[in-house]
Amino acid sequence: MEKTVEVSHVSKSFNGQSIVKDISFDISPGEIFGLIGPNGAGKTTIIRMLLDIIRPDSGQIKILGSGQPEETKDMIGYLPEERGLYRRLTVINSLIYLGALKNYQGKKRALELLEKMEMLQHKDKKLSELSKGMQQKIQLIAAICHDPQLIILDEPFSGLDPVNMKLVKEMILDLGKEGKTILISTHMMDQVERMCGRIFMMHRGGGVLYGSVAEIKSRFGKNTVFLEFEGEFKNIPGVKKSNLSGNYAELILEDGADTQDVLKAIARDVRVGRFEVSSPSLNEIFIKVVEE
Amino acid sequence: MTKWITIAKHEFAYNVRRKEFLFVTFGLPLLMFALIGLPVFLAASTTGPEKFSIGYVDNTGTFGGNFTQYTNETSAKNDIIDGNITHFFVIPADYRSTGKIEIYSRKSRMQGTIEGEIRGFLLDNLLKGENKDIVERVKNPIKSEYFTLNEKGESSKDDLSGFLISIAFAFFFMLTIFTSSNFLLQGVVEEKENRVIEILLSSVSHRELLTGKVFGLGAVGLTQVFIWQAMGIAVLSSGPAALLLAGINISIPLLIFASGYFILGYLVFACIMAGVGAVATTSREGQQIAGIFTMIGAMPLIISQLILSKPDSIISMIFSYFPLTSPITMIMRISTGNVKYYEVVLSLIILTVSILVILELVVRIFRASLLMYGKKPTISELIKYVR
Numbered sequence: 001m002e003k004t005v006e007v008s009h010v011s012k013s014f015n016g017q018s019i020v021k022d023i024s025f026d027i028s029p030g031e032i033f034g035l036i037g038p039n040g041a042g043k044t045t046i047i048r049m050l051l052d053i054i055r056p057d058s059g060q061i062k063i064l065g066s067g068q069p070e071e072t073k074d075m076i077g078y079l080p081e082e083r084g085l086y087r088r089l090t091v092i093n094s095l096i097y098l099g100a101l102k103n104y105q106g107k108k109r110a111l112e113l114l115e116k117m118e119m120l121q122h123k124d125k126k127l128s129e130l131s132k133g134m135q136q137k138i139q140l141i142a143a144i145c146h147d148p149q150l151i152i153l154d155e156p157f158s159g160l161d162p163v164n165m166k167l168v169k170e171m172i173l174d175l176g177k178e179g180k181t182i183l184i185s186t187h188m189m190d191q192v193e194r195m196c197g198r199i200f201m202m203h204r205g206g207g208v209l210y211g212s213v214a215e216i217k218s219r220f221g222k223n224t225v226f227l228e229f230e231g232e233f234k235n236i237p238g239v240k241k242s243n244l245s246g247n248y249a250e251l252i253l254e255d256g257a258d259t260q261d262v263l264k265a266i267a268r269d270v271r272v273g274r275f276e277v278s279s280p281s282l283n284e285i286f287i288k289v290v291e292e
Numbered sequence: 293m294t295k296w297i298t299i300a301k302h303e304f305a306y307n308v309r310r311k312e313f314l315f316v317t318f319g320l321p322l323l324m325f326a327l328i329g330l331p332v333f334l335a336a337s338t339t340g341p342e343k344f345s346i347g348y349v350d351n352t353g354t355f356g357g358n359f360t361q362y363t364n365e366t367s368a369k370n371d372i373i374d375g376n377i378t379h380f381f382v383i384p385a386d387y388r389s390t391g392k393i394e395i396y397s398r399k400s401r402m403q404g405t406i407e408g409e410i411r412g413f414l415l416d417n418l419l420k421g422e423n424k425d426i427v428e429r430v431k432n433p434i435k436s437e438y439f440t441l442n443e444k445g446e447s448s449k450d451d452l453s454g455f456l457i458s459i460a461f462a463f464f465f466m467l468t469i470f471t472s473s474n475f476l477l478q479g480v481v482e483e484k485e486n487r488v489i490e491i492l493l494s495s496v497s498h499r500e501l502l503t504g505k506v507f508g509l510g511a512v513g514l515t516q517v518f519i520w521q522a523m524g525i526a527v528l529s530s531g532p533a534a535l536l537l538a539g540i541n542i543s544i545p546l547l548i549f550a551s552g553y554f555i556l557g558y559l560v561f562a563c564i565m566a567g568v569g570a571v572a573t574t575s576r577e578g579q580q581i582a583g584i585f586t587m588i589g590a591m592p593l594i595i596s597q598l599i600l601s602k603p604d605s606i607i608s609m610i611f612s613y614f615p616l617t618s619p620i621t622m623i624m625r626i627s628t629g630n631v632k633y634y635e636v637v638l639s640l641i642i643l644t645v646s647i648l649v650i651l652e653l654v655v656r657i658f659r660a661s662l663l664m665y666g667k668k669p670t671i672s673e674l675i676k677y678v679r
Contacts, residue, residue, distance in 0.1 A: 051494040054659070070497060078494040084487025086306065100298045101495035142491065 002065045004029045004150055004181040005050065010059030012045055019045045021205045022059070027183060027198075032176045034192040034213075035185040036282065037202035043185045044081055046202075047154055050183075051078055064149060074102045077148035081155045081185075083139050087128040091119070091138055094127060095145050104146030113141045117167060133164050140168060144175065151175060152183045157191055169195065189282035201286060208289050217279035220288070224280040225251040225262065231270030238262045243284075247273075250281065295496045299504025300511070307475060307512045316471075317516045321523050346409060347371060347380035352387055355417045365396075372398055379406055383414075458627040461550050462593050462620045464517065468558060469589060472513025473565040477578040479509045480569025498659045502651065506562040514558075549626055549636070556643040557619030560650060561589065567654035585616065592620040600628055613639050615646040 005027040012020040020042045027033045035043050048054045049061060052069030063072040085094055095110040114120045117137045127135060136159055144151055156172070157165055172195065176182055184192050192199065193213050201209035209216055227249045233242075238257035243250040253262060259277050266272060280288070307313060347360040347368050360377060362368040368380040382394040393414075395406065412431065419427045483489040492501055564585055572578030592599060592611050599608045599621055611621040618639045625631040 048490075052497075053490065053493045073495055073497075076494065078491065080487065080490040080494075082487040082490060084490070086488060087486065088309075089306065097298075097302050098491060098495070101295055101492065103295070 003027065004064055005183065006062040007046070008060050010046070010049060010056045010061060012049060012054070012056050019205050023207055025200045025207065025210055027181055029181050030179045031198065032172070032182045032184065032196050034196035034199035035183060035202070036187070036189045036192060036199055038187050041202040042205040043202060044154060047152055047185055050152065051076065074146070075149040077143040077146065077151040079140055079143040079153045079156055083136060085127045085135065085139060085142070088126055090124050090126055092123040094138070095142055098142045099145045102146035109147060110141065110145050113145060117141060117171070132159055133161055136160060137164065140171070148180070150181045150183070154185045155187070156184060157186065157188060189286060193282045203290050209285070216285065220280050220285050222277055222279055223253045223255070224278050224284065225253065225259065226274065226276040226278055227251060227266065228273035229266070229270040230273065234269050236262055236265045238265070250284065252280065252284065296500040296504035296507070299496065299501060300508035303479060303505055303508025304511050307479065307509060308515060313512065313516070317519055321520060344379065344406065344409065345377045346406070347377040349380065349382045351385045352383055355383055357413050357416060359413060369396065372396065381410055455628065457546065458624040461623045464521070465554060465557060465620060466590055468513055468517045469561045470586060471516050472510050472558070473561060473582050473586065475509040475512045476505065476562055476565040477569045477572070477582055478575050479505055480566055481572060481575045481578055499655050502566055502655055502658060506559065506566055510558065510562045546627055550623055552640065553619040553623055556640065556647065559647045560615045560643065561585065563647060563650045563654050567657055570654065570658040588616045592617050592624065596624055599624055603631065613642050615643050618643060
């Protein structure tokens with residue numbers, strides 16, 4: 001089956017500084033794919049090259065089987081990291097204009113999406129009258145309004161409150177169920193590990209990990225404990241590293257440590273609410289990979 | 293390739309609704325009117341001719357007329373202070389040999405109308421006894437008409453139409469470029485600032501975006517200038533300038549050439565301005581760079597004497613073909629008749645080709661420098677992009 005996105009050996013440098021180094025990955029139709037890595041890793045540069053906003057210095061990019069960007073632009077939806085819309089234009093007129101630029105006429109789908117995102121009552125307001133979170137949602141609608149085959153979302157969750165975060169996540173998963181191919185780029189790795197089938201992890205312009213989330217996690221073994229507790233947490237024998245945040249902790253165990261011993265040790269000091277043995281989070285995997 | 297039309301339409305509709313556009317389009321003429329018209333209006337209402345009442349002291353003993361005569365300066369001065377008269381003048385005994393006149397008044401001001409009235413009074417007296425027609429002729433001796441002879445000895449009546457048209461064209465052209473370039477700069481820089489440009493470029497090519505902007509924002513500038521022109525014609529044709537307009541005859545071929553040069557010349561500038569907008573990080577910076585190009589565009593006006601008198605000189609030739617200066621230069625030369633056919637054709641071809649070349653260069657610069665937020669590319673980087 002033809003790949004939706006094919007990136008092979010793409011490099012790009014600005015002013016002699018190498019931003020993207022020999023990157024290759026591909027995305028199959030209907031996949032939800034994560035492009036992850038810290039800020040400045042080169043994710044946005046890759047996305048801009050996928051969209052033909054900038055061109056790679058070397059390497060090849062094929063979208064929907066075509067190397068001609070003019071043929072495929074109408075089939076791509078894009079939510080840029082740097083959000084921006086015409087401030088003095090009304091919501092519905094913005095959506096109609098941006099749709100027309102994708103050769104999509106009419107506003108039926110725009111109205112449906114506004115309704116789904118609970119924004120229909122704001123359709124005749126100017127963008128400048130909306131809150132930041134609302135503008136985010138409008139921008140997401142603008143990206144998918146023309147019913148694209150491939151949807152590229154750059155940091156789709158930044159600036160959203162928990163309620164809107166849930167709405168956006170559901171929207172993305174629904175689009176995935178409709179068979180759309182979705183590329184999510186984010187530095188919030190934990191956000192995507194539950195949504196994406198496969199990921200490409202970047203660090204300083206190069207690829208460090210590539211594959212399905214499950215496969216990558218199993219590669220790093222079940223050496224992590226997710227813990228919820230009450231009380232004061234102390235150092236526990238057998239724990240190599242602990243990431244504490246309030247009443248929650250992520251513990252990395254030493255090689256060969258027994259999880260039952262660790263549980264007993266912990267239970268002596270604090271009340272345990274949850275104790276889960278699992279693979280490390282993508283965040284932890286990333287740190288481990290980079291440190292090596 | 294219809295997306296650029298969508299962009300052009302959007303740019304036009306979005307920008308003519310701007311407060312700044314409406315303010316400048318309708319506010320500026322009002323301001324001009326206030327600055328120029330109001331003082332004239334006020335001056336006319338406070339110092340109408342009927343308000344003058346003039347007296348004189350005649351030391352020669354031969355002058356007389358409908359002004360108040362005083363026997364000495366002291367009584368005339370007292371009358372001015374009492375407000376009975378506004379001005380008086382003294383004719384010295386040796387007036388016939390010196391022509392000297394002393395005029396007194398409470399206010400110091402331009403003496404134009406006063407002098408006119410005194411001149412009439414003096415001429416009437418000096419030419420006393422002459423035929424009335426002669427007196428009128430002496431007061432207004434020349435009404436000129438000029439004729440030009442060609443090689444065959446045929447004469448044609450000269451009028452200033454050609455010259456006036458070329459000046460009007462140049463003025464109109466510069467005004468359009470000035471206002472449109474502002475809109476183009478703002479349009480490109482603003483989209484860079486509010487980040488919409490990234491969405492636009494994910495939908496259309498750089499060339500489509502640029503073309504749409506040049507036409508859409510250009511139409512905004514043209515609209516503004518046409519509104520001003522309509523206002524100007526309305527004011528002029530209702531006032532004393534109506535006579536001047538009636539005396540101008542415009543030939544159809546000149547009109548066609550003028551439109552052609554206008555549109556092509558405008559497109560050259562518009563493409564350049566869009567390029568400047570792509571490179572500049574702020575609209576202020578963009579305006580400074582744009583100013584250089586506008587200055588070059590205005591150069592033919594500054595050396596119009598040379599172009600018209602020596603069309604074969606090297607400078608005139610360069611100005612006739614260089615795309616930034618050729619529209620104004622060629623219209624000046626066509627309207628005054630000293631131009632050869634092939635020169636017109638050649639300059640039009642150069643203009644058209646340079647539009648395509650500039651557009652291509654600007655597209656490349658656009659693509660390379662557009663998303664370098666907050667950093668202005670250096671000249672050497674620009675050259676690299678263009679390659």
